[in-house]
Amino acid sequence: MAKKNIDQNINQEKLSKTAYALFDFTKKEKSFLIMVSVLVSIAAIITPYTYAAMWFGFSLAAYSAIANDSIQTIGTFIASNQNRKWYWLWLFMGLIFVGTVTYSWFTYNGDVSYERLSVPGLEQAPTSFVFLQLAAPIVLLIMTRMRMPVSTTFLLLNVFTYKAGTIVDVMFKSFSGYLLAFVIAIVVWFVLERFVKNYLKGEAKPYWIFLQWITSGMLWSVWIMQDAANIAVFLPRQLNAWEFSAYAGFVFLGLGFLFYMKGDKIQQIVNEKTSVTDVRAATIVDFVYAIILFYFKIYSAVPMSTTWVFIGLLGGRELAIAIGKHGKAKKKHAWRYRAFTLARKDISKAFIGLVVSLILAIIINEGVRNEILDYFR
Numbered sequence: 001m002a003k004k005n006i007d008q009n010i011n012q013e014k015l016s017k018t019a020y021a022l023f024d025f026t027k028k029e030k031s032f033l034i035m036v037s038v039l040v041s042i043a044a045i046i047t048p049y050t051y052a053a054m055w056f057g058f059s060l061a062a063y064s065a066i067a068n069d070s071i072q073t074i075g076t077f078i079a080s081n082q083n084r085k086w087y088w089l090w091l092f093m094g095l096i097f098v099g100t101v102t103y104s105w106f107t108y109n110g111d112v113s114y115e116r117l118s119v120p121g122l123e124q125a126p127t128s129f130v131f132l133q134l135a136a137p138i139v140l141l142i143m144t145r146m147r148m149p150v151s152t153t154f155l156l157l158n159v160f161t162y163k164a165g166t167i168v169d170v171m172f173k174s175f176s177g178y179l180l181a182f183v184i185a186i187v188v189w190f191v192l193e194r195f196v197k198n199y200l201k202g203e204a205k206p207y208w209i210f211l212q213w214i215t216s217g218m219l220w221s222v223w224i225m226q227d228a229a230n231i232a233v234f235l236p237r238q239l240n241a242w243e244f245s246a247y248a249g250f251v252f253l254g255l256g257f258l259f260y261m262k263g264d265k266i267q268q269i270v271n272e273k274t275s276v277t278d279v280r281a282a283t284i285v286d287f288v289y290a291i292i293l294f295y296f297k298i299y300s301a302v303p304m305s306t307t308w309v310f311i312g313l314l315g316g317r318e319l320a321i322a323i324g325k326h327g328k329a330k331k332k333h334a335w336r337y338r339a340f341t342l343a344r345k346d347i348s349k350a351f352i353g354l355v356v357s358l359i360l361a362i363i364i365n366e367g368v369r370n371e372i373l374d375y376f377r
Helices: 002-028 030-046 050-073 075-079 086-107 131-145 152-157 164-199 206-232 241-260 265-271 279-299 306-323 329-364 366-376
Strands: none
Touching: 030 050, 030 131, 050 131, 050 152, 050 206, 050 241, 075 086, 075 206, 086 206, 086 241, 131 152, 131 329, 152 164, 152 206, 152 306, 152 329, 164 279, 164 306, 164 329, 206 241, 206 279, 206 306, 279 306, 306 329
């Protein structure tokens, strides 16, 4: 009886802590939750009106996708340039965005996704919308607010994909990207660890700033080639001049707000990693990441989750740094435990986003449901 009472007290204490945490989150995020409620209401009202729903969904997707994925590309750029005016960072990255999507628009006859939306299952622009398709970027906003590195590719593209095979292809390419980035990061940073440890001391030479801006710009451009599809999926596959201007202009202004907010809440995922605020470490991270993304860009036109590549890169880097640590066994174990903890935390949060996207895809798309049912028959 005594044991039963103790267990009941423990369970009640856990429930009390959970309730308090929920109350505390609600209190701290009151304004954000009100904004989410308004957006959900608008999405429910506007869904039947295709043209308005298209631009509303695009607007939400544009900001939520870049806000969440900012940790991958401009995250290290923001972290290592905290002493610089936000508008110079914005103009640099904003003009690169405009130049990159303009090249695709001219080259691919109005397509701003570098043909990522030409694959079977995504090649048809939506002619009508359901509420959950407009709700997907709102879900992404919430996850971003909770500092979760969610795959925008999975969450935004899966709700429009009508072929289960396309979802499988995207998942396979993304997981391959994670493993490749993880292994490459371990090799690169294990080899460079001693050099980096000895060299990254004192103030960075001025040329490192120049190198970091170049590599960050290159990475940002390659990332746009991969992930512009996540934003453009709401829009026609070929944009006219007015549609393209609205597309590029809105994202450009959204980037300005993101830089003004210094990456917002999710930036903490980058800031907590070892030495990533050092311009030299940030330059190496960006360069390796850009090479990996460019390889997958030329490998196939199938979209992929750059988020999974990024967390694989950071996870492998942290593990390599931990392995290269010297000193007492207890301290080395603590470093490795920290590396595994950070990697597990990032991949767990990304996996939640994957599960949510798959559930939404199955609920929304009849073609996906039928393919799944046929497979089990």
